[in-house]
Amino acid sequence: MGRTLEILERLVGFATVSHDSNLDLIDWTQDLLENAGFEVTRIGSPEGTKAGLFARIGPRADGGICLSAHTDVVPVDGQVWTRAPFRLSDEGARVFGRGTTDMKGFLASALAMAERAGSANLSAPLSLCISYDEEIGCVGIRQMMPEVARHIGKPRLVIVGEPTSMQVATGHKGKTALRVTCHGQAGHSALAPQFVNAIHVAAEMVEGLRRLQAVLADGPRDDAYAVAYSTVHIGKIAGGQALNIVPSDTHLDVEFRHLAETPAEDIVGRITDLAHRVSRSFPDAPAITVEKVNAYPGLETDVRQDAVAWAAQLAGATNTVKVPFGTEAGYFAQLGLCSVVVGPGDMAADGHKPDEGLSKTELAACDAMMDNILGALTSRR
Known part of the structure; x- marks a missing residue:
């Protein structure tokens, strides 16, 4: 684990919060991979302030494994930390620092194995896909995917860490984020009944979205999830300028997370129909607008695939599960690749929290998986 911890210390030291650049970390990682003998493709963000990497080593052939990780972390602002968040703290059984669990621990283990792969006689290809801006809705991998698709080939298995x-x-829900704008008529509050109050319009939209949630709860279910049905969530509401002005606009930030059995387009259609019905209740106001802000696909990997059993063997896993949070795995699945999510740490216990940490037992298990991967890729059976 020594080399993994050394790399993890460097990775945590790069404060790659999503709203900041990750280029220093990418420069360091690219040097490590190129020195190990990887062919590295750098994929810049449209703004040029961030970048991802696709790195490949081994024979030019189908098969092998692709390991996927993101470099960005969530902010620490407003959280009370008892340790420096961007300096790795090694306290015996656990290490602490922002990103140790989500997900620089996995990346450190993968990079440590990549160094060893450089001197191995690989019989199947090994690739690493390292992204940016995952924490703001898998934005980076979506921007990277056209270039990734050109280089990735057809690995037998993609592991998102x-x-x-x-x-x-083998599964997680897809997510779509919407901006719903409810319009009204500005006017003096002394004459409020003469105008359409945009907050009143929004209140009817909120009530309609609550009814939609009840409908979805009675729809398709997958009991492998902690919440077994598709969900609708209103995360933010903003409207009005001053108490004495009838508000002309109110914005609702809405997301839904959907099962594979409930396509995103169906829920968007229901929300759009709801907006039309509410708008008809306020004929003097402009129509409610529904704008898609972001979306990423869910994951629904068939557990009967041989590659899933292989992933369990490599990881020493005892069963398959589904996770409540989103990942980049759905994008690889859209390329027709068998994709699973496996990594060290517990998102519920440590993810996005102050004093984020990672058990060394989990990190050792990840290192063991990397050893198994390297062994599998050098086997000539």
Whole structure:
């Protein structure tokens, strides 16, 4: 574990919060991979302030394994930390620092194995896909995917290293974020009944979204999830300028997370129909607008695939699970690749929290998986 911890210390030291650049970390990682003998493709963000990497080593052939990790972390602002968040604290059984669980621990283990792969006689290809801006809705991998698709080939298995306590996750819900804008008529509050109050319009939208949630709860279910049905969530509401002005606009930030059995387009259609019905209740106001802000696909990998059993063997996993949070795995699945999520750590216990930490037992289990991967890729059976 020594080399993994050395790399993890460097990775945590790069404060790659999503709203900041990750280029220093990418420069360091690219040097490590190129020195190990990897062919590295750098994929810049549209703004040029961030970048991802696709690195490949081994024979030019189908098969092998692709390991996927993101470099960005969530902010620490407003959290009370008892340790420096961007300096690795090694306290015996656990290490602490922002990103140790989500998901620089996995990346450190993968990079340590990549160094060893450089001197191995690989019989199948090994690739690493390292992204940016995952924490703001898998934005980076979506921007990277056209270039990734040109280079990735057809690996037998893609492992996305989000924290699953080293169990093999074969599914998660897809997510869509919407901006719903409810319009009214500005006017003096002394004459409020003469105008359409945009907050009143929004209140009817909120009530309609609550009814939609009840409908979804009675719809398709997958009991492998902690919440077994598709969900609708209103995360933010903003409207009005001053108490004495009838508000002309109110914005609702809405997300839904959907099962594979409930396509995103169906829920968007229901929300759009709801907006039309509410708008008809306020004929003097402009129509409600529904704008898609972001979306990423869910994951629904068939557990009967041989590659899933292989992933469990490599990870030493005892069963397959589904996770409540989103990952980049759905994008690889859209390329027709068998994709699973396996990584060290517990998202519920440590993810996005102050004093984020990672058990060394989990990190050792991840290192063991990397050893198994390297062994599998050098086997000539």
